[in-house]
Amino acid sequence: METTHARQDLNEMLESLLHKYGVTPSQKWQLLLELRKAGDGLALLSGQLLMDTDLADSYVPLMPWRNERRFTELKQIVETQTIEHVSTLRLCCLTDSQSSTIEQLLYREFDLCEWLAGSTITGVFASITEGRAANVLARLANGMLCGIELGVALPAGSTVIDRHELIARRGVASDRVVDTQMPQSSIYTFTANGQAEYTDTDAELFGLSGEEITIVRAAYDTLADPAWAEQCRKQHSRLVAMAKLAIESDNKQQWLTVKEEQS
C-alpha cells in the first residue's frame, strides 16, 4: 500500500472524522497499516494483510476498495438498474510483486465481484503461472459469469492498473472510459522532475493518498456500525477460502465448487 503518512496521522484523521460526525465507538480501537500484534481493543486493518493469520476476535478485516468512489458508483449503477440484467463481469488488476501477491489480488477482486454483482461465487476455474499471473472464471449464484485477470508482473514501484466492467442486457458500466486502456488521472504535471499524476477525490481528507483515504473511511464505517464489522469478518473468511480454492483449481486443472461452509 502506498503510504505517505504515518499510522499516527491516519489514526488522528479517523479520530477527527468520528468527532466531526458525532460517532462514539463502543470499544477502544487502532487503525493498522501492517499486521502486528493488536493491543487493547479493536485492530482495524485491510483484510488482505490477514490472509495467513487466524482471525483473532480483536481484528476487523477491512475491504477498503469498497470505499473507492468509483466502486460505490458502479454498485449504484447496478442497484438503481441504470444497467439491467448484468450478464458478465470483467475485472482486471495488475500490480508489481512488491505491493501484492496473487492471493491478495484474488481476495480483492473476489470481493468486488460479489459486492458489485450482489451475489455469491459458487465455483471457480483458475489458470495461474508461476504465482505471477492468474486468469480466473467465476460463476455466481445469480447466474452471472465473471472473468478475472490478475498479474504482479509490473516493474517495482508501478502504480496499479485495473479495470472493472459490467456487461448487461441493457448497457455496459465501467471504471475505464471507452477506447482507453490506462487509468486516467485528475492532474498531470510535466516538469524537469518528470511526469507526475494526482487524483484527489476527497477534500475532507485532503492530503492523504487515495489508499489512505479508503482505509480511513472503511475503518470509520466499521466503527460507526459494529454490525458491519461483523459482516466484514464473515466475508473475510469466505474470501480467504475462495483464494485458496482458485489455487487448488489451477493445481488440479478442475472446476471447483465453493463449499457450503464457505458461503
Added chain:
Amino acid sequence: METTHARQDLNEMLESLLHKYGVTPSQKWQLLLELRKAGDGLALLSGQLLMDTDLADSYVPLMPWRNERRFTELKQIVETQTIEHVSTLRLCCLTDSQSSTIEQLLYREFDLCEWLAGSTITGVFASITEGRAANVLARLANGMLCGIELGVALPAGSTVIDRHELIARRGVASDRVVDTQMPQSSIYTFTANGQAEYTDTDAELFGLSGEEITIVRAAYDTLADPAWAEQCRKQHSRLVAMAKLAIESDNKQQWLTVKEEQS
C-alpha cells in the same frame, strides 16, 4: 520532429510507395528533414521549416499533419455532416521548446483550423507570453470562432500533447476521448526500462515513426498531384503571414484583420 530514420531511408520509402502505386513524378525530387539548399529538382519539406525563408520555386512546403489519420477522419466527420453547423473549434498544441517555436505551432494550428473548418481565417486576437505560450482567437469567413491554445513549456524531450475539438449545433467531434486529457496510445509497455508507448497506424510504412509516415505521405500526395503542390505553396504564404499577424496582435493588443493579399 522525432526522426528515427535517416533522410535516405525516407526517400527510399517514398520511392517504393510511388513505384507500388505507379506514380511517376514529372521532376526530380528530394524529401528533406531540415532546411538546406535544395539540389536539382523539387525539395519537399515541412512548411514549418520554411517560415523564415523566401519560398524559392523549387521548395514544396508540406503540411504533413493533414496526413494524420485522426485529422482525415475529423475532416470527414465535418464534410459528411455527421456533425452539423460547426460553431466553434477548440485547438490545443503543447510541445517542448526544442521541437517547436510558437510561430511553428501557429502555422500548424492555423492550417488545421482552416482545413477542418473548410473556411479561411479573417482576423485574430492573440495573447503571447515570453514567446513560450500563446492564446489566440481566430474568426473564420464562415462565421465560426476558433480558440487556439499553444505552449512550448513542456520539458525537453516530451511528446506533443494536443487536442482538436469541433463543437456543432449537432454533435461534438474530437481527437480526444471524453473525460480524458492526455493523448492515448495503442500500446503501453512497462518494463525495467520504464514505460514506453507506441501508436502504429500504417502497416504499409511500418517501422517509421508517426511523424515520418505523415511527411512521406504528404510528399507522395504532392508528387502524385502537382496542382496540390501549388496549393501548398499558396497556403504556406498565408500561414506565414497569419503567424506574423498573431504576434503583431499581441504587441498591439488589438484585433487584427487578415489582409486581402493574405487570403
Added chain:
Amino acid sequence: MKPLKIAMLSLTHGHTRKYFQTLKDNPKLQWLAACADSEEIKQHFNSVNPDVPCYLDEQEMLDRHPDIEAVIIASANNEHLRQTQFCVERGLHILSMKIPTFDMDEYDQMIDMVDRAGLVCQIELEMHYNPVVHRIKKLIADGELGCILSMQATNITLSPVWAFPWQGVPEQSYGSRIPLREGDGRFRGGALCDHPHIFDLARWLTGTGFDYLYADVAPNLRTELEVEDMLLVNGKMKDGSSFLLDPSWSRLEERLKIPGPGWEVFPKRMEVNLIISGEKGVLMADCFGPNVYHNGAPNDRYTVQYTYFDEWIGLIDEFVDCVRNNKQPKINLKWHRQTIEAMNACYDSISSNAPVKIN
C-alpha cells in the same frame, strides 16, 4: 457547536437541489424552512422535501420561524439585491448564489449594506472546495511550475435554461436587456453569466488580477435562445501571463423541466479543465474526473457518471465557521467584485471588438 438554523429563498437557482441533501445531512445545519418563488415550485419542493415547511412569502416564513439565523439565496440574479437587503434588514447571514449582480453600483450598495450590518455574506463558488483545485493550488504554491506563463480553462456545461428559464432572460440573468453587439440579435445574459468560476480561479491560482480581456461570441448552438451560448475569452493578467477561457454552454442537453438522469446528450455534461504553463513546466487538470461510465437507462447513451461532488461539505464548513466565529469567508463580496468586473469586460469587449482594461 450549535447547528446553524437556516432557510432557503426562491428555489429557482440551478444549484438548489444540490443543497437539499446537504441541508438534511450536515450535522452543522438545522434546516427550518424554505420559501418558493411560485406555487409550482412549492409543489415540487414539497414532493421531494415533505418534512420542510415551504412558504410563498419571505416575511411569512420569518414570522413563523423567528429563530432562522441564515439564508441561502437561490434565486434569479435580478432578485439578489432585493433579497440581500431583506436579509440585512433582519440580521440574517447570507450564502448567495454566484452572481450577486452585474450592475456595479448595485454591487457596491450590497457591499456597503452587508459591511455595515456586520453580517457574513459568502458567495457560493464551489470550486474552492474541490479536492483537485486544492491540489493545483498546492502544486503552484510549492513552486512546481515556477512563474505562470499561461492558463487555459474551460467551464463548459449544458444549458440549464429549459429547467431554469430565468437564465435565458436578459433582464433576469444579466439584469437588463443589452444587445451583444450591433447587428447581432442576441443579448447579454447567457452562458457567460453562468460561469464565473474560471474567472475566479484565474485570479485565485495566479494570485494576481486581470489586466485586460478580449472576448468573442460564436454562432449559438441553440438558435432559439436570445442570449449567447458559445463564447471564448482571451487576455492577460497583471503579471503578464496570458489566458484563454471557455465559459460556454457547449454541451447539448435534453430539454428537461426537472434535471435528472438522461439530461446530457454529450456524455459529460459539465467540465472544468485547466492547462497551466509555467516557467518550470506544465500542469493539466480535470477538476471533475476521472469517473465511471455507462450506457444504460434512461437513454442508452454513453454517460459520464461523476464519482465525486463533495464541494458542499467544505462550503458549509466554511460558512458555519464564519458565522459562528465571526470570520470573513474567502469569497466575500469584495473579493468577488473583480470577477464580476471581468465578466462585464467580456461583454464590453464583445460589443467593441477590442480588449477591455481592468483597473
Added chain:
Amino acid sequence: MKPLKIAMLSLTHGHTRKYFQTLKDNPKLQWLAACADSEEIKQHFNSVNPDVPCYLDEQEMLDRHPDIEAVIIASANNEHLRQTQFCVERGLHILSMKIPTFDMDEYDQMIDMVDRAGLVCQIELEMHYNPVVHRIKKLIADGELGCILSMQATNITLSPVWAFPWQGVPEQSYGSRIPLREGDGRFRGGALCDHPHIFDLARWLTGTGFDYLYADVAPNLRTELEVEDMLLVNGKMKDGSSFLLDPSWSRLEERLKIPGPGWEVFPKRMEVNLIISGEKGVLMADCFGPNVYHNGAPNDRYTVQYTYFDEWIGLIDEFVDCVRNNKQPKINLKWHRQTIEAMNACYDSISSNAPVKIN
C-alpha cells in the same frame, strides 16, 4: 506484375463490404465479377457496385468470365467445403473467410484437396496485417517482455446476426445443431464462431500451441438468439503461460439489415485488446485505437470513429504475392487447423464443465 483477375462468391459474409473498396482501388487486382447468394443480395450489390457484373450462379459466372484466376469466398460457414471443392476443381486460388469448417473431417478433406491441386488457399485473418499487431510481435521478438506468463485478450463486437442471419443459425454457422450443454436452450454457433482472431494471436504471438482450454457461457444479452453471445475462455498454452480470452458479442447494436453509421449502441462496436505479462514486464495493447469521437448523426450517440482499417492492403499484398510467386500464405489451412480445434475445445468444455486438452 499483372493484376490478379478475381471474383467474389455469395456476398453473405460480414466482411464482404470491406472488400468492395479494395477490389476497386488496389492496382494489384482486377475485379471481374461477383456471384450473389440471392436475388435480394444481388440487387443490393448492383446498387453499390453498378460496374461489376453480378450473377446468381457460380458456374455461369465462370462461363462468362473464363479468365478469373482467384475467388474470395464470402459465404456462410456451411458453404465453405462445397465452394472450396468447386474452386479446386476449376483451378481457382482461394481467399476464404475465417472459418473453413468446424467439422475436422471436412477440414482435413479441404487441406487434402487444396494441397493436391497446388493452389493457394489463404484464410482471411486480418489481424495479421494490423500495424499494432506488427509492433506487438516485434516487441515480443525483441525480448522486451521476456518469457510470456499470461495473455488476456478481447475480440468483442456487436452481433452481426441481424444483417447476416446465417450467423445465428447453428447449422449454417457451426455446421450442425448441437446444444451448448444439458439444460441450456442454446446451441453452438454464436459469438465464438465469429471470433477466431484471438485464438490465432495466442498461438502466433506466443509461438506455441494450446495445452488445454476451459470455457463457460454467461446469460445471453440477446435472449432471442438460439446461439451463445457471451462467453469467456480460460486455459494454458504448451509453454505453461495462461490466458483468458473474451470472444463475445458484448456490444449491443441497432438491428440494421445493412450495416452503416449508427450501427453501434455502445460507442465502440469492435475491440481487440491484449494484455501480455512476461517475466520482464507487461504490455497492454488496443489493436484498433486510439481514434476520433463524435456524437453526431445519425443517432447523436457518442461514437468511436475508427481512424485506420488498412488491414486489407497487406492481406491482398500477401495473397497476390503467394499466387504470383507460388508461395504459401502464413494463414493457410494447415496453420489455421489448431485454431479451429481450440474453438471446438471451447464448445466441448462448455458442455462438459471441464477443461479440454489439445494434442
